[in-house]
Amino acid sequence: MTSDNPDTHSLGALDETAKRLLFSDARTANTFADxxxxxxxxxxxxxxxxxxxxxxxxxxxxVLYVRGxxxxxxxxxxxxxxxxxxxxxxxxxxxxAMDDRFHEHIPTVLPYKPELRDVFAGxxxxxxxxxxxxxxxxxxYFILAxxxxxxxxxxxxxxxAAGIDADFFPDGRFHSILVVNIGHPGKDPWYDRLPRLGHDxxxxxx
Amino acid sequence: MTSDNPDTHSLGALDETAKRLLFSDARTANTFADxxxxxxxxxxxxxxxxxxxxxxxxxxxxVLYVRGxxxxxxxxxxxxxxxxxxxxxxxxxxxxAMDDRFHEHIPTVLPYKPELRDVFAGxxxxxxxxxxxxxxxxxxYFILAxxxxxxxxxxxxxxxAAGIDADFFPDGRFHSILVVNIGHPGKDPWYDRLPRLGHDxxxxxx
Numbered sequence: 001m002t003s004d005n006p007d008t009h010s011l012g013a014l015d016e017t018a019k020r021l022l023f024s025d026a027r028t029a030n031t032f033a034d035x036x037x038x039x040x041x042x043x044x045x046x047x048x049x050x051x052x053x054x055x056x057x058x059x060x061x062x063v064l065y066v067r068g069x070x071x072x073x074x075x076x077x078x079x080x081x082x083x084x085x086x087x088x089x090x091x092x093x094x095x096x097a098m099d100d101r102f103h104e105h106i107p108t109v110l111p112y113k114p115e116l117r118d119v120f121a122g123x124x125x126x127x128x129x130x131x132x133x134x135x136x137x138x139x140x141y142f143i144l145a146x147x148x149x150x151x152x153x154x155x156x157x158x159x160x161a162a163g164i165d166a167d168f169f170p171d172g173r174f175h176s177i178l179v180v181n182i183g184h185p186g187k188d189p190w191y192d193r194l195p196r197l198g199h200d201x202x203x204x205x206x
Numbered sequence: 207m208t209s210d211n212p213d214t215h216s217l218g219a220l221d222e223t224a225k226r227l228l229f230s231d232a233r234t235a236n237t238f239a240d241x242x243x244x245x246x247x248x249x250x251x252x253x254x255x256x257x258x259x260x261x262x263x264x265x266x267x268x269v270l271y272v273r274g275x276x277x278x279x280x281x282x283x284x285x286x287x288x289x290x291x292x293x294x295x296x297x298x299x300x301x302x303a304m305d306d307r308f309h310e311h312i313p314t315v316l317p318y319k320p321e322l323r324d325v326f327a328g329x330x331x332x333x334x335x336x337x338x339x340x341x342x343x344x345x346x347y348f349i350l351a352x353x354x355x356x357x358x359x360x361x362x363x364x365x366x367a368a369g370i371d372a373d374f375f376p377d378g379r380f381h382s383i384l385v386v387n388i389g390h391p392g393k394d395p396w397y398d399r400l401p402r403l404g405h406d407x408x409x410x411x412x
Contacts, residue, residue, distance in 0.1 A: 148220040195317075
């Protein structure tokens with residue numbers, strides 16, 4: 001990772017195949033093959049995503065992997081109608097949630113500023129806003145980490161969050177923000193790609 | 207991207223070098239070399255990030271690239287004290303903002319459901335929540351797209367958002383959510399890595 005000049009560091013870039021895999025050719029899968037996804041593969045997704053940055057190293061995202069059986073059946077009942085068949089057919093599903101008490105870990109994760117724990121403890125709006133913002137950033141990292149492991153991700157916002165939280169996180173500490181189907185694409189897995197905004201509609205220069 | 211069996215599709219995975227580049231070895235740079243970053247490189251970052259998914263294809267993130275000169279000087283004044291030297295030394299800086307009127311694009315980006323534009327127009331809380339959530343997801347994609355291009359990212363939450371918005375987005379439509387320094391790492395660019403939460407603290411299984 002370092003060049004011969006101690007004052008500069010040269011980083012590599014992804015090759016075109018890798019860029020396509022993660023970004024430009026990747027698609028949201030809507031059907032899944034029977035091919036199983038192992039617990040080791042699911043753990044490997046988090047092993048990648050955990051390193052990407054968060055504000056003050058807060059890391060508020062929590063991941064519940066639902067594989068099959070009764071847990072899956074319960075999860076499906078909390079999904080919107082249009083998402084139930086997809087979630088029922090995915091070999092694994094991740095419920096991504098924010099931990100509203102992430103600040104209890106501050107003395108461990110931010111050892112040079114442990115007093116930030118009490119700042120968050122005393123300011124509910126700051127704490128919740130920080131949790132939601134950073135957990136959502138981490139959800140973005142998570143989706144790309146699924147793809148990095150060679151799996152298809154199917155993120156969905158259409159679900160009864162209060163229902164999932166009451167069912168799977170009954171202590172009230174975690175709040176679900178996104179549900180992601182994970183697996184290998186099945187038959188006719190992709191819809192036609194929807195248009196992206198043009199560069200001139202998104203990017204400005206100063 | 208497809209296997210011989212029409213009912214399943216095999217995706218590739220990133221190799222270990224690529225995984226390290228994007229996730230496990232990547233670090234937030236705090237100093238930058240003089241090596242310039244070209245407009246083509248900055249455009250290429252967005253060319254990757256634009257493809258990653260958002261709810262209902264809403265794509266509410268907007269990117270302002272600030273390169274140098276008077277714009278940079280103004281931006282630095284809006285950064286928190288601890289971030290000013292970093293932003294002043296980065297060859298390029300991205301101000302990431304959410305577009306609170308993203309729904310005006312719905313008939314283009316979601317052509318099968320153009321009526322969603324009016325749903326968002328009539329519900330400020332839904333519109334703003336959708337904009338913030340999806341723009342933040344896209345900010346996560348953006349940070350990894352910077353790394354995919356072989357550049358170091360330095361995301362910062364410490365800035366006067368109202369000041370940036372009044373200065374750079376005076377029509378009131380865009381709201382800054384994150385500022386990201388972009389460049390090649392300089393001298394002593396990385397602090398010691400802060401601890402990540404253990405898998406057992408983040409991941410649950412059902």
